[in-house]
Amino acid sequence: MISGAACFAGLALMAGCQASPTPTAPSSGGKSAALRNMEQVATAAHRCWFASKDATFSDYSFANELNSFSGRPRFLLVPRGDYGGRPLLVVQAEGAAGTVTSFGPLMDGPSAARISADIRRxxxxxxxxxxTA
Incomplete structure (x- = not known):
């Protein structure tokens, strides 16, 4: 018959033989690539287009929708003061790579090249x- 102390010692030895846990990469706080990319793009868009009072965007309001359950965090430009209005620009990210895309009527207008260049950058x-550089 095995004593309790001998059994405990055997379990301790077996536990010591287990492989140590593999180190993991630093956590991104559980954020998807799409959300991380959209946070960066939305922050820059708000700062450069709205907080700076850029005249190109004075007729629009910035509607942030980063907390999306669809897996496509996004922001919208809507007519100034009409947050429920039809979006004139949708900028969203999706997929494992967090690819950012944009679409809407503003992408057919005179500011399209600038909007595309800003979002790409x-x-x-x-x-x-x-x-600026």
């Missing part, structure tokens, strides 16, 4: 506003 990690 911000989604690549840039933080500067248009025309």
């Amino acid at each position: 911000w989604s690549a990690g840039g933080t500067d506003c248009a025309g």
Whole structure:
């Protein structure tokens, strides 16, 4: 018959033989790539287009929808003061890579090239506003 002390010692030895846990990469706080990318793009868009009082965007309001359960965090530009209005620009990210896309009537207008360049720069990690380095 095995004594309790011998059994305990055997379990302790077996526990010591187990592989140690593998280190994991630093956590991103549980955020998806899409959310991380959209946070960066939305922050830059708000700072460069709205907080700076850029005249190009004075007729629009910024509607943040980063807390999306669809897996596509986004922000919208809507007519100024009409947050429930038809979006004139939708900027969203999706997929494992967090690919940022934009669409809406503003992408067919005179500001389309600038909007595209800004979004492309911000989604690549840039933080500067248009025309600055």
